[in-house]
Amino acid sequence: MPQAPYDVIVVGTGAGGATAAYVLALAGARVLHLEAGRMLNPAKDFLTHAWPWELKFRGSGPPGEYDGLWKINEYTAHLYTNPRKDRYRSDPEFHWTRLRAVGGRTNTWGRACFRHGPLDFKTRSLQGFGEDWPIGYEDIAPYYDKVERLVGIVGNRDNYFNMPDGIYCGPPHRPRCGELLLMERARKIGVPVLLERTAVLSVPYDGRPACHYCGACGVGCDVRARFSTLDAVIPKLLKRPNYTLRPNATVYQVLTDENGQAAGVSFFDSLTKEYQEVRSRAVVLAASTVESGRILLNSKSRHHPNGIGNSSGLVGHYLMDSVKSGAVVGVLPLLKNRVREDEDGAGGSHVTIPRFNYNRKTDYYGGYFILCGTGFGRGVSSAGGITGWGAALKRQIREEYGATLSLRSYGERLPEYTNYFEIDPDNKDAYGIPQVRFHWRESDNDRRMMEDMYGWMEEILRACGAERVVPYRKYLEPMGDATHEAGTARMGTDPKTSVLNPFCQSHDVKNLFVTDASCFVSLPGTHGITTLIMALAWRAAEYLAEQLRKGEI
Amino acid sequence: MAVDRRETLMLLGAGVLASRLEAAQQHLHTLRSRAGPYERQFFTEREHAVLDRIAEMILPADEHSPGAHEARVADYIDLVVAHSSREAQEQWRARLAAFEELARAEGGKPFLELDASKQAHVLEAAARGESRPSSEAGHFFVTMKRMTLAAYYTSEIGLIRELGYRGNQVRGSFPGCRHPRGTHV
Numbered sequence: 001m002p003q004a005p006y007d008v009i010v011v012g013t014g015a016g017g018a019t020a021a022y023v024l025a026l027a028g029a030r031v032l033h034l035e036a037g038r039m040l041n042p043a044k045d046f047l048t049h050a051w052p053w054e055l056k057f058r059g060s061g062p063p064g065e066y067d068g069l070w071k072i073n074e075y076t077a078h079l080y081t082n083p084r085k086d087r088y089r090s091d092p093e094f095h096w097t098r099l100r101a102v103g104g105r106t107n108t109w110g111r112a113c114f115r116h117g118p119l120d121f122k123t124r125s126l127q128g129f130g131e132d133w134p135i136g137y138e139d140i141a142p143y144y145d146k147v148e149r150l151v152g153i154v155g156n157r158d159n160y161f162n163m164p165d166g167i168y169c170g171p172p173h174r175p176r177c178g179e180l181l182l183m184e185r186a187r188k189i190g191v192p193v194l195l196e197r198t199a200v201l202s203v204p205y206d207g208r209p210a211c212h213y214c215g216a217c218g219v220g221c222d223v224r225a226r227f228s229t230l231d232a233v234i235p236k237l238l239k240r241p242n243y244t245l246r247p248n249a250t251v252y253q254v255l256t257d258e259n260g261q262a263a264g265v266s267f268f269d270s271l272t273k274e275y276q277e278v279r280s281r282a283v284v285l286a287a288s289t290v291e292s293g294r295i296l297l298n299s300k301s302r303h304h305p306n307g308i309g310n311s312s313g314l315v316g317h318y319l320m321d322s323v324k325s326g327a328v329v330g331v332l333p334l335l336k337n338r339v340r341e342d343e344d345g346a347g348g349s350h351v352t353i354p355r356f357n358y359n360r361k362t363d364y365y366g367g368y369f370i371l372c373g374t375g376f377g378r379g380v381s382s383a384g385g386i387t388g389w390g391a392a393l394k395r396q397i398r399e400e401y402g403a404t405l406s407l408r409s410y411g412e413r414l415p416e417y418t419n420y421f422e423i424d425p426d427n428k429d430a431y432g433i434p435q436v437r438f439h440w441r442e443s444d445n446d447r448r449m450m451e452d453m454y455g456w457m458e459e460i461l462r463a464c465g466a467e468r469v470v471p472y473r474k475y476l477e478p479m480g481d482a483t484h485e486a487g488t489a490r491m492g493t494d495p496k497t498s499v500l501n502p503f504c505q506s507h508d509v510k511n512l513f514v515t516d517a518s519c520f521v522s523l524p525g526t527h528g529i530t531t532l533i534m535a536l537a538w539r540a541a542e543y544l545a546e547q548l549r550k551g552e553i
Numbered sequence: 554m555a556v557d558r559r560e561t562l563m564l565l566g567a568g569v570l571a572s573r574l575e576a577a578q579q580h581l582h583t584l585r586s587r588a589g590p591y592e593r594q595f596f597t598e599r600e601h602a603v604l605d606r607i608a609e610m611i612l613p614a615d616e617h618s619p620g621a622h623e624a625r626v627a628d629y630i631d632l633v634v635a636h637s638s639r640e641a642q643e644q645w646r647a648r649l650a651a652f653e654e655l656a657r658a659e660g661g662k663p664f665l666e667l668d669a670s671k672q673a674h675v676l677e678a679a680a681r682g683e684s685r686p687s688s689e690a691g692h693f694f695v696t697m698k699r700m701t702l703a704a705y706y707t708s709e710i711g712l713i714r715e716l717g718y719r720g721n722q723v724r725g726s727f728p729g730c731r732h733p734r735g736t737h738v
Contacts, residue, residue: 394617397702
């Protein structure tokens with residue numbers, strides 16, 4: 001048999017894929033990096049500085065166009081997969097946000113980089129629910145170090161319980177008035193508020209400039225001041241002779257040899273739809289949790305009748321996404337009628353309320369963090385609660401502009417077998433690849449946590465002196481809305497109850513790895529899963545590189 | 554994007570490549586030059602005039618800034634409805650008709666032919682119980698108000714002149730809150 005042209009094929013260029021490719025290429029492996037989408041040019045593809053009135057639909061896009069996927073709008077629609085053009089089924093509604101382009105969802109991610117702590121990996125033994133990870137914080141800590149140096153994170157060392165401090169390349173971004181108020185007031189009712197640990201630079205780092213505080217990170221940064229694999233990893237790789245990037249390659253299946261081991265992948269050229277096969281000694285899937293699972297399940301063969309790596313039957317199961325509340329908005333008299341200032345800052349909040357229920361008795365498992373929104377932004381979030389019309393309405397909106405504090409909670413979702421996706425054989429995409437369909441339910445734990453979330457959000461607003469809370473209803477967003485999908489090829493030591501081993505290696509197929517959030521065993525209420533994905537991917541890729549070097553793969 | 558010379562120099566000092574800034578500026582220029590005069594797509598001239606009048610009543614010009622009329626709110630509503638589903642379009646027409654019926658019932662004439670105080674009376678009647686609208690005219694008011702706010706505060710007049718938004722700039726640093734510590738306690 002002729003030697004494979006590549007040592008490793010890595011599928012996907014987002015957080016997990018780019019990290020794996022980076023570690024493998026630096027270790028000398030011949031890497032072919034496949035990406036379903038196109039190459040992006042930040043200065044041209046990101047509408048970082050566009051005004052709403054410069055866009056036809058003021059930034060919102062045509063009514064109803066994106067099926068409620070909030071990240072997709074007129075600023076970003078050209079980056080994302082339109083859910084109406086590549087449809088999937090779900091019961092009930094599941095929000096699946098897909099970004100096929102070099103850099104994947106790191107192009108428009110939330111950028112929070114708080115570390116998960118010791119408790120988060122030992123869910124069952126230390127907290128009494130879910131499953132333990134087969135690794136602990138001590139296994140992953142050195143990889144967090146490496147990842148944080150690569151990413152460039154600014155933050156404060158807070159010595160907060162179960163959320164270890166990391167390595168920060170610059171000072172945190174300074175809080176806006178509303179955030180400072182929140183820090184001072186929430187403390188009085190025992191609610192901690194930490195400065196954001198975020199992958200938006202406050203100082204030049206790694207050849208990238210500091211943030212220029214236009215606040216538009218969420219639509220993509222034109223100057224690369226926030227980390228994305230497109231801007232901070234792929235350029236390093238493209239300089240190496242042992243690295244090949246192949247955009248516009250939509251992977252269909254993992255190919256197998258006569259022993260059922262991975263032999264390479266098949267893919268469709270995304271532009272011409274031409275079918276191609278390419279061989280390698282090992283395959284790393286990091287196409288996003290759902291897409292990696294889809295590839296595994298679609299890779300059926302004589303050796304793998306249920307899909308490759310799926311002898312346990314668990315691929316697609318234990319699907320998780322953060323339990324996400326709606327927003328609760330309060331009007332704070334102390335901030336009314338302020339002199340206008342530019343409060344855009346680094347996109348998103350400069351503070352986070354970390355999980356704070358450790359010492360409280362709760363009627364649910366797990367915990368949650370709360371994000372806040374304040375400042376003279378581009379919206380009038382208080383307006384929803386003001387009745388009437390005319391000069392008085394206009395004046396009240398003007399007075400309350402910049403005086404609102406908006407809170408939203410993101411909580412731990414327990415892993416449940418009955419939350420899952422599977423192949424939907426009757427629904428094929430433009431390449432003829434069977435799509436997935438989703439099944440999930442809100443659990444009693446989700447509902448009880450929701451009650452606690454709304455109770456605390458309202459209490460925090462009151463502590464901040466809110467004179468008015470905009471009317472809201474208690475509900476949870478559909479699963480997937482937090483874009484933290486995880487858990488559907490979970491790691492473990494027992495091949496019967498897990499899909500991957502602690503190095504993200506398939507129990508069934510030794511030269512097959514999955515290095516995105518598929519491998520997660522739990523999804524704690526800690527702000528930021530991207531650097532955890534990257535740390536796990538780094539550790540897995542290092543292990544794979546060593547196996548290749550020793551000739552064991 | 555107002556980048557003054559001083560801030561450009563600061564950015565260059567911070568390592569932002571001049572070529573990237575130029576590319577971004579160029580891209581914006583292309584976007585901006587696309588805008589032209591708006592041509593009505595869905596509502597009739599008369600319906601459009603009614604929407605325009607109601608929008609201005611909801612968010613009127615005052616000593617502070619122009620209102621919904623000058624911000625061309627009715628044009629934007631027309632654009633959105635023109636791109637909405639057929640059901641949504643029919644609902645807009647039906648509810649607008651219900652509002653006109655209310656005008657006839659309350660003032661004896663089409664809305665636009667009423668004097669300002671009668672128009673205010675009709676709008677007030679439609680707005681009654683707006684947190685739980687029960688009539689078609691009530692639903693019309695709620696939808697119209699929501700759309701007017703959305704259109705006005707995403708217009709240059711609404712966001713910059715009325716609210717005084719000062720962001721979407723290129724800054725060399727971010728000072729954060731400048732109030733003395735403890736001011737908020």
